[in-house]
Amino acid sequence: MGEFDLIKRYFTRPTSRAALGVGDDCALLQPAPGMQLAISSDMLVEGRHFFADVDPQALGHKALAVNLSDLAACGARPLAFTLALALPQVDESWLQGFSSGLWTLAEAHGCELVGGDTTQGPLTICITVFGEVPRGQALLRSGAQVDDDIYVSGTLGDARLALDALRGKVALPPDLFERSRIRLERPEPRVALGQALRGIASAAIDISDGLGGDLQHVLHASGAGGRIDIDDAMQFIADGARIAWASGLFSYENLLQCVLAGGDDYELAFTAPASARAAVASVAEGCQTPVHRIGKVEQSRGLRIVDAQGQEITHRFSSFDHFA
Amino acid sequence: MGEFDLIKRYFTRPTSRAALGVGDDCALLQPAPGMQLAISSDMLVEGRHFFADVDPQALGHKALAVNLSDLAACGARPLAFTLALALPQVDESWLQGFSSGLWTLAEAHGCELVGGDTTQGPLTICITVFGEVPRGQALLRSGAQVDDDIYVSGTLGDARLALDALRGKVALPPDLFERSRIRLERPEPRVALGQALRGIASAAIDISDGLGGDLQHVLHASGAGGRIDIDDAMQFIADGARIAWASGLFSYENLLQCVLAGGDDYELAFTAPASARAAVASVAEGCQTPVHRIGKVEQSRGLRIVDAQGQEITHRFSSFDHFA
Numbered sequence: 001m002g003e004f005d006l007i008k009r010y011f012t013r014p015t016s017r018a019a020l021g022v023g024d025d026c027a028l029l030q031p032a033p034g035m036q037l038a039i040s041s042d043m044l045v046e047g048r049h050f051f052a053d054v055d056p057q058a059l060g061h062k063a064l065a066v067n068l069s070d071l072a073a074c075g076a077r078p079l080a081f082t083l084a085l086a087l088p089q090v091d092e093s094w095l096q097g098f099s100s101g102l103w104t105l106a107e108a109h110g111c112e113l114v115g116g117d118t119t120q121g122p123l124t125i126c127i128t129v130f131g132e133v134p135r136g137q138a139l140l141r142s143g144a145q146v147d148d149d150i151y152v153s154g155t156l157g158d159a160r161l162a163l164d165a166l167r168g169k170v171a172l173p174p175d176l177f178e179r180s181r182i183r184l185e186r187p188e189p190r191v192a193l194g195q196a197l198r199g200i201a202s203a204a205i206d207i208s209d210g211l212g213g214d215l216q217h218v219l220h221a222s223g224a225g226g227r228i229d230i231d232d233a234m235q236f237i238a239d240g241a242r243i244a245w246a247s248g249l250f251s252y253e254n255l256l257q258c259v260l261a262g263g264d265d266y267e268l269a270f271t272a273p274a275s276a277r278a279a280v281a282s283v284a285e286g287c288q289t290p291v292h293r294i295g296k297v298e299q300s301r302g303l304r305i306v307d308a309q310g311q312e313i314t315h316r317f318s319s320f321d322h323f324a
Numbered sequence: 325m326g327e328f329d330l331i332k333r334y335f336t337r338p339t340s341r342a343a344l345g346v347g348d349d350c351a352l353l354q355p356a357p358g359m360q361l362a363i364s365s366d367m368l369v370e371g372r373h374f375f376a377d378v379d380p381q382a383l384g385h386k387a388l389a390v391n392l393s394d395l396a397a398c399g400a401r402p403l404a405f406t407l408a409l410a411l412p413q414v415d416e417s418w419l420q421g422f423s424s425g426l427w428t429l430a431e432a433h434g435c436e437l438v439g440g441d442t443t444q445g446p447l448t449i450c451i452t453v454f455g456e457v458p459r460g461q462a463l464l465r466s467g468a469q470v471d472d473d474i475y476v477s478g479t480l481g482d483a484r485l486a487l488d489a490l491r492g493k494v495a496l497p498p499d500l501f502e503r504s505r506i507r508l509e510r511p512e513p514r515v516a517l518g519q520a521l522r523g524i525a526s527a528a529i530d531i532s533d534g535l536g537g538d539l540q541h542v543l544h545a546s547g548a549g550g551r552i553d554i555d556d557a558m559q560f561i562a563d564g565a566r567i568a569w570a571s572g573l574f575s576y577e578n579l580l581q582c583v584l585a586g587g588d589d590y591e592l593a594f595t596a597p598a599s600a601r602a603a604v605a606s607v608a609e610g611c612q613t614p615v616h617r618i619g620k621v622e623q624s625r626g627l628r629i630v631d632a633q634g635q636e637i638t639h640r641f642s643s644f645d646h647f648a
Contacts, residue, residue: 045445121369
């Protein structure tokens, strides 16, 4: 099968929202009047972002999910995406699985594949995604104000738990492993929540490199600092990580590492004024997405993580840097 | 140097046309009223699209140039681009060269870097480029009409000549090699010509895989066929290839292969009605870009290549397919 047949068979479906889709030199998009186009790009490399033997359907899902998560963090509605794909060889069963995972998520969000590139090379996936957001209403990293509450959606830690298990760093019972692995391999981007938070949240980011590090980007961009209160409850610990800790499979230190610096969660971290608590709760309920208030924006720079004993434990956690 | 310092040092400059550039979850673009956004994405892989020892400045130029060439083929005006980059390691001298080649071309075309991704991995560059074009005026592949003239801009063949020399398939004198190598490594996208052809050309494509194959995409999309007349003059043979042939360094067959199926030319092939000949000539002069009339759109499907003796030689040439 040649390059053009491959594109036609696996990566071409009719478009209705794009003015022109796959098959010409460019795709054409026409944002609605008053809308800005939000654009984000993520590259996934075999051995770095996924293992060679990962289920191709899950990989197709995740490659698009991490990009939709960026749109969610801006409060944008998904519109379209391009896919650039380097493949070591044409493997029809792999392409069938990968494209099926991709299309299922794309169609669930009304996000149309409009173009891209296919080439021979080490397995690499680069998706660029386009969303629309009313002019001036995008959620930015730079809008957090001193005394705003800090929130996180959903739960954190299971993606990292699964990664540690796959790397042989922790031994998990099969059911616990499968439960965590879904969080690593099939993250659900918080697209509805992101859009619903427009006009309510003061700043937002999606958690890809770990809560601590990503939240610091928000605080830095906003010219502020902040505090995360790690209390006994820790309501935003994912089930797998909580069970692994409670079963003695790993330490409290490991637990905090997964939750605060684990990465690959693709939840939203956001800030909002205290006056917006009812609005945040209402939006969370409307989107059927749990949201937890976890700290405060503060004047003095940096992010402090404070444990149940009031001790600052910030220094023990760092986030992911591809070249550090 | 970490990931974020790397982005800040080499890939962040202020934007004026984009509503929001590098540094948030998404970039924001606002096409002018009445404009559509033209989007194209190309991925370049080491060992496939360039050699490991290529001058990084030339590589930075070419990675953007091949994308701008797609905008040119749609008649779009460059606006912005995203860059996703996988690097085996942080090599500051390489990054300095690569980014300098990239910025020089980007700024020459007013095309702003608005976002992207950086990761560790086998050297891979994926650029997605955005241009704007008045609604309904994009040059498509599908607009060619029977009896339209077929044109090609500039000259063809030297990029492939240089590639053959680098691969040891032909031995060139140093001056001839350097002259050809510029065409391979520093293609100049025909951005001004593409825009000037709006309303004149009936269809257009950029020549990346070879004139013959790329022209067939236009004819196929337009539901037509066509003919290229290879006459004695062959005015669109690039100087290097012409000299190599005239000096007996390679055969007439090699010459035609370079010109008709060479690839990497990044010239425009386009069609226009015979009534537009004066307009095409005027536009070409205005853009200081030579344009050659090389054939005709015909009713019967397929592309015929006819030599000076009236013999059809189509079967001897095929274009590039990454998986064939």
